[in-house]
Amino acid sequence: MPSTKRLGGLPIRQIAWFVPDIERAARAHNASFGSGPFFTFHHVPLNWSEHRGKRVSHDHSSAYGQWGDVMVEFVTQHGDNPSAFHDMFPAGGGAQGLHHMALWVDDLDTAIADFGAQDMPLAQLSEVASGTRYAFVDATASLGHMLELYEPSDQLTGFYEMVRDAAKDWDGSDPIRTLN
Template sequence: MVVGGLPVRQIAWFVPDITAAARAHHAVFGSGPYFVFEHVPLAWSEHRGVRVTHDHSSAYGQWGDVMVEFVTQHGDDPSAFRDMYPHGSARHGLHHMALWVNDLEAAIAQFAARDMPLAQLSETQTGTRYAFVDARASLGHMLELYEPTDQLTGFYAMVRDAAQGWDGRDPIRKLN
């Protein structure tokens, strides 16, 4: 699957319970194992140009050639997640597809020129920056953009490698 000439690296769903969603996806599709990262530590985050607290947790697993993420947000702070799934709503579903780009700032500008404006820009405490561009008008979901740093590609490789020859046991694993 390719969006804008870039292969889709990850498909992510916003859900109320990341562990339950990971178990359900595993039961139906055999995906996994899933690595759960609770309260992902961020250095900072901006939603539509305003600094926000962005407390979220994710479960990452492998499904064939693509990573699957189930994500939830803790609290009601504005975010790219809340743009689609307001706090207190029973709605959940597809939120974004992740793409790797060579230059994050240039990609943000290129997508904005295609009527996909920047919704959120964040940086993890380990220095990985990522952006959500709002592609709802044309694609029905957000796009997440990353530069493929060694840390990021190493994480994707770890998740992919854990799925190789996996026997289906221990589908949920906690990350510290």
């Protein structure tokens, strides 16, 4: 495993499940665990995405909510293009389950190299419309899931704070909210 000292000893920031229906999954998690509210973002705009070194079109939607101290994400992919999601859950197969846990790292490129040196190769690198890059490293052989890596930016940490703050003193109403 990469040195936690090298990666800053940062905690798990998010747990994400790949599902066919993000709203249904969010409602079920809320009903079982009281998590939420969930913020949906349909067809997340990306500037570009590369899966295992090849440029791909990557269309996905997510629902984000708070569950105690950690953010929960439910994500689905639209279409059959290769991706870190389809590496674990092949297109058209109907499978769903834990896909990744997210970590914030000091330097994305260094973290990708560090994980790669520990037999957790880069599966996907993408850049969202705001310019934030994120990576999925393939930790399925050792951990059973991917790891998602981000450098914390004001925009990213602000988003996490918004989701966390919405959960404070939440009365349970309006459990699904749309971001776009």
